[in-house]
Amino acid sequence: MIVVTGATGGLGSQVLKYLLTLVPPSEITVSLHNPAGLPEHLQASGIHVRRGDYGAPETLDAAFAGADKVLIVSYPSIAHELRVRNHVNAIDAAKRAGVRHVYYTSLAFGYGTKPESCAAVMQAHLDTEAYLKKSGLKYTIIREGIYNESYPLYFGFFDPSKDNEVFVPGDGPIAWACREDLGEATARLLALPPSDSRFDNQTILFSGPQANLLTLAQLSTLISNILGREIKLNIVSIDEYVQKHLDPSGQNVRGTEDFLRKWATTFEAMKRGETAIVDPLLGEIVGRPLKTMEQSLREQLSAHGEGVAIEQYAK
Ligand SMILES: NC(=O)c1ccc[n+]([C@@H]2O[C@H](COP(=O)([O-])OP(=O)(O)OC[C@H]3O[C@@H](n4cnc5c(N)ncnc54)[C@H](OP(=O)(O)O)[C@@H]3O)[C@@H](O)[C@H]2O)c1
Known part of the structure; x- marks a missing residue:
């Protein structure tokens, strides 16, 4: 039995979609925060x-009962302690349930000989990784690539309906990967037979391909070409970045000074090359060309759905 958490979300829904093509539905359980959020055709899929x-x-004890494998999709929050506590709860529950192998969706800041990160968003993942490694459970930590779909968060909270310029406190390359490719590869890992031990007790990186290694400056060129108007990228100080994006109403989480100062560390990490590591594994596992950033941008910019997407990533 394979248990998938977060299956109503952007990544988990892709994992579930591909897992259903790889193993019988009777061998899949979804463990959901809000079961009613699962689309009807999946409720009826077996x-x-x-x-x-x-x-x-x-x-979680009831949700993980009988599981051989559990995929823990990271909790969508920037609140460090809450995020780690929730992940610890899931790891402890997997242990109580006698789960054979836990998979955890971490994030692609740093890897290999430099697995650490100065990015605030990465710290809960690092704490979770350390806890999982010490748990005694068999694990696979997947440093999931930075989503193509999440580009507005990095690109100055860009809103194509009104912005002609964006302001960021630094730049550096990101090996962007789309959620569908990441979801498919994650599903393929989950479906491997127990005899395949290549990823047992490993931390792996699912990055986008070399062709998707793009700086924010390169994104601004791509976006300007797609929209047919110049979108100017301004590299500014952290203070100016905070001032530009502050929301005095306090209604917008990403408009608070606390969030903005924490998020500014992301750009320092990018400058240091933490998000620039390209690994061929994602392409090898899906066995087909990965989606390019340009394809994703064309889709997102023509859908005009960015306002919704950005809220999703700013929780
Ligand atoms: N790699 C990247 O570039 C990148 C970018 C942005 C975010 N992330 C992070 O990667 C993770 C997955 O991304 P995503 O796009 O799939 O996020 P998402 O669309 O926000 O999905 C998050 C999932 O977590 C579930 N969830 C919320 N509260 C929960 C709880 N208390 N207990 C159990 N499950 C809970 C949600 O269920 P409900 O719908 O029922 O609430 C949803 O299924 C998130 O942590 C997200 O913050 C990664």
Whole structure:
């Protein structure tokens, strides 16, 4: 039995979609924060649907019961302690349930000989990785590539409906990867037979391909070409970045000074090359060309859905 958490979300829904092509539905359980959020066709697909709230460990005991493998999709929050606590709850519950192998979706800041990061967003992942490694459980930590779809967060919270310029406190290359490719590769890992031990107790990197290694300056050129108007990238100080994006109403989480100062560390990490590591594994596992950033940008910019997407990533 394979248990997938977060299957109503952007990444988890792709994992589930591909997992259903690889293993019988009767061998898949989804552990959901809000089971009603699962689309009807999936409710009726023959998979098991259980409630599992990272904040309520007793629900995880029931949700993970009988599982051989559990995919823990990271909790969508920038609140460090809450995020780590929720991941610890899930790891502890997997241990109580006798799960054979836990997979954790970490993030692609740093890797290999330089696995650490100065990015605030990475710290909860590093703490979770350390806890999982010490748990005694068999694990695979997947440093999932930075989503093509999340580019507005990095590109000065760009809103194509009104912005002609954006302001960021630094630049550096990112090996962008799309959520569908990441979801498919993650599903393929989950579906491997127990005899395949290549990824046991490993930390792996799913990055985008070399062709997707793009700086924000290069993104501004691509976006300007697609939109047919110049979108100017301004590299500014952290103070100016904070001032530009402050929301005095306090209604917008990413408009608070606390969030903006923390998020500014992302750009320092980019400058240091933490997001520039390209690994061929993602392409090898999906066995087909990966989606380019240009394709994703064309789709997102023609859909005009960015306002919604950015809220999703700023929780
Ligand atoms: N790699 C990247 O570039 C990148 C970019 C942005 C974010 N991320 C992070 O990667 C993770 C997955 O991304 P995503 O795009 O799939 O995020 P997402 O679309 O926000 O999905 C998050 C999932 O977590 C579930 N969830 C929320 N609260 C929960 C709880 N208390 N217990 C259990 N599950 C809970 C949600 O369920 P409900 O829908 O029922 O609430 C949803 O299924 C998130 O942590 C996200 O912050 C990664």
